[in-house]
Amino acid sequence: MNTPLPERIYREDPLPNMDEIREFIAQKEAVQAFDSLLDFLNENYNFEQEISFGGKNYGVIIRYRKNGKTLVSILPEKDAFSVILIYGKKEVITFNAYRESFSNIFTTIFDQTPQLHDGKWMLIRVEDSSLLQELERMIMIKKAIKREKREATN
Incomplete structure (x- = not known):
């Protein structure tokens, strides 16, 4: 049985702002x-937030990008949102090393999620904050959080 697609924003012009999302x-x-x-x-993360239109299948997407690379994509949905997180070979190995610590x-x-030539394209649906801590850990496997350099104060 097919699961119905979640309701997403399919308005391309103008793109919605964050309040509308x-x-x-x-x-x-x-x-x-x-x-x-x-x-x-x-x-x-020092990534640029970008709102774009991902086509008829995805609708509006919020991407966090830097130097042409995407950290994460967020798909706003009615009563929820989904996160697309892509793991390459290195991230797959890291996840497997820590898999026992995940729910x-x-x-x-x-x-x-099938392993494709360009990685595992995981779609994670979020309806409340119960999954956030683990989702953040999944993102940190892809990219470690930035560390601010502290200046010595003497």
Whole structure:
């Protein structure tokens, strides 16, 4: 049986702003989780946030990119959002080394995602903050968080 596709934003012109995206997600717990994830990404990574249109299958996408590489893509949905996280060979090895520390939800997503020539394209649906801590750890496998250089104060 086919699972229905989640309701997404398919308006390309003009692209929605962040307030409109939050209004579309609507569900309070999902919006809080969305904002928490954006805060995590903005505070820990020096990547540019980019809102774009991903075509008729994906709709509006929020990407975190730097030097042409995407850290993570976020698909706003009605009452939720989904995160696309792509693991290459190195990240697959790292995840497998730590897999025992992840919940069954994340190991199942990882195991059920096929390994393609360009990596594992995992789609992680988030409806509230219950998955955020592990999702952040999954992102940190892809890219370690930035460390600020501290100046010595003498």
